[in-house]
Structure formats: C-alpha cells, structure tokens
Amino acid sequence: MTAYSVETGGLADGRQILYFNTQPDAGRASFADKRDLGDRVSAGEIRYDVLRDEWVAVSAGRSGRPNLPVACPLCPSDGDELTEVPAPDYEVAVFENRFPSFGGFGEPGPLPPTEATGMETSAPASGRCEVVVFSDDHDSSLVDLSPERVALIVRAQAQRTAALQARGDVAQVFCFENRGVEVGVTLHHPHGQIYGYPYTTPQTRRHLEANRRHRAATGRDLFDDILESERRGPRVIAENDHWTAFTPYAARWPFEVHLYPRHERFADLTELPEAYIESFAPLYLEVLKRCDAAYPGEQMPYMAGWHQAPVGEDRELGRLRFELVSIRRGPGRVKFLASSESVMGGWVHDLGPETSANILKEAL
Amino acid sequence: MTAYSVETGGLADGRQILYFNTQPDAGRASFADKRDLGDRVSAGEIRYDVLRDEWVAVSAGRSGRPNLPVACPLCPSDGDELTEVPAPDYEVAVFENRFPSFGGFGEPGPLPPTEATGMETSAPASGRCEVVVFSDDHDSSLVDLSPERVALIVRAQAQRTAALQARGDVAQVFCFENRGVEVGVTLHHPHGQIYGYPYTTPQTRRHLEANRRHRAATGRDLFDDILESERRGPRVIAENDHWTAFTPYAARWPFEVHLYPRHERFADLTELPEAYIESFAPLYLEVLKRCDAAYPGEQMPYMAGWHQAPVGEDRELGRLRFELVSIRRGPGRVKFLASSESVMGGWVHDLGPETSANILKEAL
Structure with a gap:
C-alpha cells in the first residue's frame, strides 16, 4: 500500500x-x-x-x-x-x-x-x-x-x-x-x-569526517564496514530482508539500537524505496516492543530519529540510518549525564553493550 | 596560608x-x-x-x-x-x-x-x-x-x-x-x-584544534581572545584581580559560568601560583552563592570542573580554566537534553545567555 x-x-x-x-x-x-x-x-x-x-x-x-x-x-x-x-x-x-x-x-x-x-x-x-x-x-x-x-x-x-x-x-x-x-x-x-x-550538525560532521578518513585509508565505505562487522557480531537485536537492528560495539547509552538499511546505500529518506519503508515499519515496531518489555511494567523512555546526509557539501559521505537511545539503565533507574559526559565528552557505559543487547534480545 | x-x-x-x-x-x-x-x-x-x-x-x-x-x-x-x-x-x-x-x-x-x-x-x-x-x-x-x-x-x-x-x-x-x-x-x-x-577527552580535542586554527590564522591565542572579548561584554558575573567569571557568548546550558585566570596562562593546576589559588576560592564561592540565590528556596544542581591541558601532545595549545554548568532553567524546571542535543549535538539555549547572566548578576 x-x-x-x-x-x-x-x-x-x-x-x-x-x-x-x-x-x-x-x-x-x-x-x-x-x-x-x-x-x-x-x-x-x-x-x-x-x-x-x-x-x-x-x-x-x-x-x-x-x-x-x-x-x-x-x-x-x-x-x-x-x-x-x-x-x-x-x-x-x-x-x-x-x-x-x-x-x-x-x-x-x-x-x-x-x-x-x-x-x-x-x-x-x-x-x-x-x-x-x-x-x-x-x-x-x-x-x-x-x-x-x-x-x-x-x-x-x-x-x-x-x-x-x-x-x-x-x-x-x-x-x-x-x-x-x-x-x-x-x-x-x-x-x-x-x-x-x-x-550541518556536530555529530554528522564527525561521521562524515570519519567516513572520509576511512575511505582514504581503505577504499571502502565506513558504514558498509560497520554493518558488515555488526552483522557478524553478538549484538544484532533483529533483522529482516531490508534492515538490521543492532547495538553498536562502542555504544554510549545504556540502551542504544541502530537500524541500518541492507544491500543498498541511501543518503536520506528521499532516496528510500517503498520496499524499504514497508519493511522498516514492522522491524522498528519489534525493536520498540522489545524496549518496552525489557523492564516489565515500565515503558522505556527514548530518543530516536533518522541520521540523514547533509544537503550540500559532503553529502556523498553521509548515510541514512535510524538510531534509538535510552537513558533507562535498570528497573526504575536512569543514567544521568554528569560532568564526564556533559563537560568533557567522556562516556562510560554502565551495563556493557553486549549485556544491554541481550536484555533486548531476550525481552520477547 | x-x-x-x-x-x-x-x-x-x-x-x-x-x-x-x-x-x-x-x-x-x-x-x-x-x-x-x-x-x-x-x-x-x-x-x-x-x-x-x-x-x-x-x-x-x-x-x-x-x-x-x-x-x-x-x-x-x-x-x-x-x-x-x-x-x-x-x-x-x-x-x-x-x-x-x-x-x-x-x-x-x-x-x-x-x-x-x-x-x-x-x-x-x-x-x-x-x-x-x-x-x-x-x-x-x-x-x-x-x-x-x-x-x-x-x-x-x-x-x-x-x-x-x-x-x-x-x-x-x-x-x-x-x-x-x-x-x-x-x-x-x-x-x-x-x-x-x-x-584526551573529545571536548578537549576540539578546544585544542580550535586554538591551533586560531593561532595559525591570527598569531594570537584563542583563550586570550575569548577572555578579552568576554571582559568587554555584558555577561561578566564577577571578577577579581586574578579571575574573571562570565557566561560565554555561545553558552549551551541554561546556566553556564566559566572562570578564566587573568594576566597569565597556565596549562593546568600544577602550574597555578598560590596567589591564584587563594583568589579563586572567594570568587568561586560568590558564583556558587549567586547560583543558589537565582531561584529562592532551590539549590541549583550543577556540574563543575577544571579544564586542563593534556599531558602529552598539544599540551601547549591547552589552557587551565574552570567551568560550571546547570540544567536548571526556571523555578522547579530543568532542561532535558533530548534528541537534538543528545543524538545530533544541536543545542538550543532557552533563556538566552544574557538573560541567564543577568539572573546571576542580580541574584545577590
């Protein structure tokens, strides 16, 4: 439809x-x-x-x-x-x-x-x-x-x-x-x-710069290599023909799920084919249901959205993908971003990305 | 003493x-x-x-x-x-x-x-x-x-x-x-x-890089120029012979106060002369008292600490100074770092740096 x-x-x-x-x-x-x-x-x-x-x-x-x-x-x-x-x-x-x-x-x-x-x-x-x-x-x-x-x-x-x-x-x-x-x-x-x-937002500028360096060093695209590596790893939460949902290797948030399109590269939503839109919906709903089931009786607070390439300069280095992060770090407990994260940008993951991914995998 | x-x-x-x-x-x-x-x-x-x-x-x-x-x-x-x-x-x-x-x-x-x-x-x-x-x-x-x-x-x-x-x-x-x-x-x-x-923390790396660019472009030190500019501006909260406390021009947090040493440059606390230590104490206490007086009956939650130069590479580009930030944005209200800040690094200052500085200036 x-x-x-x-x-x-x-x-x-x-x-x-x-x-x-x-x-x-x-x-x-x-x-x-x-x-x-x-x-x-x-x-x-x-x-x-x-x-x-x-x-x-x-x-x-x-x-x-x-x-x-x-x-x-x-x-x-x-x-x-x-x-x-x-x-x-x-x-x-x-x-x-x-x-x-x-x-x-x-x-x-x-x-x-x-x-x-x-x-x-x-x-x-x-x-x-x-x-x-x-x-x-x-x-x-x-x-x-x-x-x-x-x-x-x-x-x-x-x-x-x-x-x-x-x-x-x-x-x-x-x-x-x-x-x-x-x-x-x-x-x-x-x-x-x-x-x-x-x-262009600060985070996106960093991603573009990382991809520029990676391409120069390897001739390959960084997002391709991340997806390939994560699909082989222990933190895949869910997957279908068009998308893979995983907790990344160096996650920062207690719960963090990235959804990457498979097989093809898209700069932003304007390039996303209808087949990818239709298969994103059930996979994302599954991720959300797993999040809400992680701690029974508690809806998981989250921030979620689409990373998209910028309009102009360096657009060819960008990649469409989805990211969901949560400050929930246990039953009734949330992570506060205190001085190390807020002032210095030094993040500490309290659960460990594999533990966090396993909680979501076992939630349903 | x-x-x-x-x-x-x-x-x-x-x-x-x-x-x-x-x-x-x-x-x-x-x-x-x-x-x-x-x-x-x-x-x-x-x-x-x-x-x-x-x-x-x-x-x-x-x-x-x-x-x-x-x-x-x-x-x-x-x-x-x-x-x-x-x-x-x-x-x-x-x-x-x-x-x-x-x-x-x-x-x-x-x-x-x-x-x-x-x-x-x-x-x-x-x-x-x-x-x-x-x-x-x-x-x-x-x-x-x-x-x-x-x-x-x-x-x-x-x-x-x-x-x-x-x-x-x-x-x-x-x-x-x-x-x-x-x-x-x-x-x-x-x-x-x-x-x-x-x-070396991500924020410090950005500061060092900014100073490197500024020195190359102007021959001057970026921290010197920031301090000189802020001392002429409308956001100075307090000052004494050795320190200036100000809310920066492009502040991110509803309340944000930086304390810079005057007259001399120090890479970190190990270089700070006794006279600067003794005059930091009363000025910082004044800043804290202004913060707690901003909204009567409410202690201001804060994160505060020393920016110090890294030990090794690029140490000469770093600068000792103190930073206090608060999520308090009104009586009983705090700023949440939601998707724009957390996922993209796109910050929105709700009060305006001048308004925020004036609240602290008029608090005592």
Whole structure:
C-alpha cells in the first residue's frame, strides 16, 4: 500500500499544516483554524562557539511557551475545543512548530563565514521546525500503531525532508521522536518533530569526517564496514530482508539500537524505496516492543530519529540510518549525564553493550 | 596560608587514601581500615567508536555498586561505623574510587592505534578514578565552606593532577563535582571526583584544534581572545584581580559560568601560583552563592570542573580554566537534553545567555 495523499492548509498565524492520508482526498484541509493566535513567533539567532567550532541556537522566545496547556493541542479540533489541528480527525498531520528553535523568518540568508577571527559571530536562526502527529488517538503511542501507520509516518518524514531540503536555508533535516517524562516530554499525545537545521550538525560532521578518513585509508565505505562487522557480531537485536537492528560495539547509552538499511546505500529518506519503508515499519515496531518489555511494567523512555546526509557539501559521505537511545539503565533507574559526559565528552557505559543487547534480545 | 601536609594511607583492598591537612602532621594516616572489602574492583575496557573517533569506557562492573548505601561511606569512621575514611575526622580526603570507570589494573599499557581499519578496537580502561571529600561534615556543601577550605581543595586537586600525570597511563586529568539529585547525585556528603583518562577527552580535542586554527590564522591565542572579548561584554558575573567569571557568548546550558585566570596562562593546576589559588576560592564561592540565590528556596544542581591541558601532545595549545554548568532553567524546571542535543549535538539555549547572566548578576 503505497498510495497516499497530502492536503495542505494554513493555521491562524500563517503557519502551514499538512495532512497525510491513505485515501486520495479526505477533505481535511477544508477545515479552517478559527483561533486568534496573534502574531507568528519567530526563532532567535544562532551563535558560533569559537571553542568548539559549532553553532548554538539561542531561542529565548520559546520560554514563553506554555509548560502544560490545559487541553492537548495535538488532538483534533472538536467543536469549541480548538487545537493546532483544525480537522475533526486525521491519520498523520504535520505542522510548523508554534514556538520554533529554527525558522519563522521571511527570506533565508546564507550563514556567515566562521573562519573569521571575531569572537561573536551570529546569524538569524533560519531553518524550520515542524511537529509530526502520529495519530489522532491521544492515548496511543508509536509502539501501538499498525505497520501501515508507521510506514505512512516515514513517507511523511520523507516528503518533509524533500520539502525542507528545497528551502535554501536548511543544511540538514532531522526527523525524531522523544518519548517519556524522563526525557522531558510534556505532551504525551504520540508525536515526533522535524528540525531543518541551518547548519550541518556536530555529530554528522564527525561521521562524515570519519567516513572520509576511512575511505582514504581503505577504499571502502565506513558504514558498509560497520554493518558488515555488526552483522557478524553478538549484538544484532533483529533483522529482516531490508534492515538490521543492532547495538553498536562502542555504544554510549545504556540502551542504544541502530537500524541500518541492507544491500543498498541511501543518503536520506528521499532516496528510500517503498520496499524499504514497508519493511522498516514492522522491524522498528519489534525493536520498540522489545524496549518496552525489557523492564516489565515500565515503558522505556527514548530518543530516536533518522541520521540523514547533509544537503550540500559532503553529502556523498553521509548515510541514512535510524538510531534509538535510552537513558533507562535498570528497573526504575536512569543514567544521568554528569560532568564526564556533559563537560568533557567522556562516556562510560554502565551495563556493557553486549549485556544491554541481550536484555533486548531476550525481552520477547 | 599556603602550608599544608599530605598523609598517605591504605584501604583494606589496597586502594590509596590521602589526607590533606592545614597542620603539618595530623596523624590521620595511622588509622587502619578495619573492613573486609574483598578483592579490589578493576575497571573494564575502553572501546574505539569508529564513527565519532572517540573512546568510550565500558564499565559493567560498576553496576554492582550499591545504589544508596545505608551509612554514608564518605563520613569519618566512628567506632564500629566503618567507612571509606578510616580516620575519625579530616579536612580534605582523597581516595581511589572503589568502583572505578578507569584504572585498578597493574601495569598501564599504551593505547592501541586508532588509524587501524578494524571495526572493533579496545584496550583496558587504564587510568585512575579518585574521590575528593571536601569536608567531614555530612550536611555541609561546597558553597558553605570557608575560602581557606576551598583553597585546600584546589591544592589537593593540583597535587593529585601532578601525581596522575606522572603515572604514564593518564592522558588528561579532570577534577570535577556533580551536585544535586537532578544530575543523579546519590551521595550528598560534599565531595568531588578526579578522572585520570587514558585518552584526551573529545571536548578537549576540539578546544585544542580550535586554538591551533586560531593561532595559525591570527598569531594570537584563542583563550586570550575569548577572555578579552568576554571582559568587554555584558555577561561578566564577577571578577577579581586574578579571575574573571562570565557566561560565554555561545553558552549551551541554561546556566553556564566559566572562570578564566587573568594576566597569565597556565596549562593546568600544577602550574597555578598560590596567589591564584587563594583568589579563586572567594570568587568561586560568590558564583556558587549567586547560583543558589537565582531561584529562592532551590539549590541549583550543577556540574563543575577544571579544564586542563593534556599531558602529552598539544599540551601547549591547552589552557587551565574552570567551568560550571546547570540544567536548571526556571523555578522547579530543568532542561532535558533530548534528541537534538543528545543524538545530533544541536543545542538550543532557552533563556538566552544574557538573560541567564543577568539572573546571576542580580541574584545577590
């Protein structure tokens, strides 16, 4: 089932909303946003950290956002209960974040050069932040959805990746989900987010650099070699014809699962064939079920998303794959990132990657 | 008051303990450890992450450590109440961590080369982990101690830095403190830790590389230029003749204060003159008092420590300075590092560095 439709509407402050449907046209975009939202909120700026050679977003406007709104803003609108989604029902909805860390400006401009010797270089935090609502059922969770729905979510992520890449102010697109109060989630309606960063993120820059070195030294691609090595190793959690899910050799988080596409290389979701989308869904759902079964009675808090190649420079060095990490390190216990991890980047894995992988393998 | 003495004793499983005293000889090392601790616990291994070009420690043995011991192990021993500190009282005590992330092995070996093309490179997690107890008063906190005691703690950190640098298996020494349940602290007796890493930490490598580029481009030192720029700016929290405390231009954490020595450059604590130690203490205590006063009734959770140059290669590019960061972002609210920060390294500052600096400046 590959056909789906996209309907585009607008919210009261001018933000865009899109409905991804399995039917050709569900008429959802015809519902208008009747709220009085006032002016649209723009992001702040990004500042260049000379000591780490990284951009940092400053988004003071976001502190005005409600900590816990009275009604869930991700539920469908219902009579006088007006939410971020004007339609009375939906499958998957995507809309611009009302309090974005990136974007909301008019015309995007290029980033200033960072080779400059100045100590204070900044630029508008251009780019784009979007919310992806996975279901109109408030009490659901991604793990409870059907493989067909998960595939529709991935199609929506792929479509938005293409749209954000075409903007001209987005260097890299990150589609992700945070789940659980333990990682700061306050809205429990199942949803993810998409960040269109105006810069290539620090982690991705390191991965690209590592692949550049590896190719120069070996003539082979680093991601190919990682996948080949991990498939031979003891930390494979699950696998099907198109994907392998494994805990990596040098994992940092108590639970960490990477899902790599097999047989072919893709730079990002826009290149992912339909067969890979349809087989990602059941494998990822299996991984999520194993995570939730690891410690009975406790949903595992997690952060999960797609690594994608940047839009421009070094795109050929990047690789699409999925990563899920969790701070859960035992029943009722979480790992805190304290001084060694937070200040120095020196990580300590408390469980051991093989032990952690075995817990997931034996969970179901 | 610069004179102090160090007495060296041993614990029941062979670990070292040192007492730092303001008196010439307090006789504390004469108290023996009467516990039956069994065998000494060694650290695990470090694994090379090919994708990030970083070492990660795997320390599965630490999960056997008690989550919350019945009696405080950092209090002085008292009759039958036997703790990690055999003496009946002390000023500052330093001992090897019973459940170390690094060290505990016999002879240290060199790190294996990471230019190799193998996907699984590991080494014993050599190095050293120590605990620094700031006071024998369980209910105290660093912020409550006298400037004289804080200076003695810095002298102990400097002495231990020199000792760990001389071991031959330590590439970089990090002296730090975690405070608050919000950052995972379970032992509330005032204490810090020292990590002697077998590798140069990822953050430090980035700082060294940035300084190398800056020197090549400008002929000036990056840390000099940062300090000069910040002293002219709006984010200076406090200053005295030897130190400037400021929130940096591109801060990442809701509260972030860096303390730089003025006028002179030091690679690490072993080079820090007594005058700088004595003037660090009152300035740091002022910063801590401002942090605790930021949100009345709430002690600020923090992670704080010394950035020091590595022992070997690129040591001349490093710079001693102190950094304190906090996840507190409002009354009763903390910042969670979710997917953008944790998976991609894309940070968003919610308060804005100037707002955060002003809260600290106006707190007292």
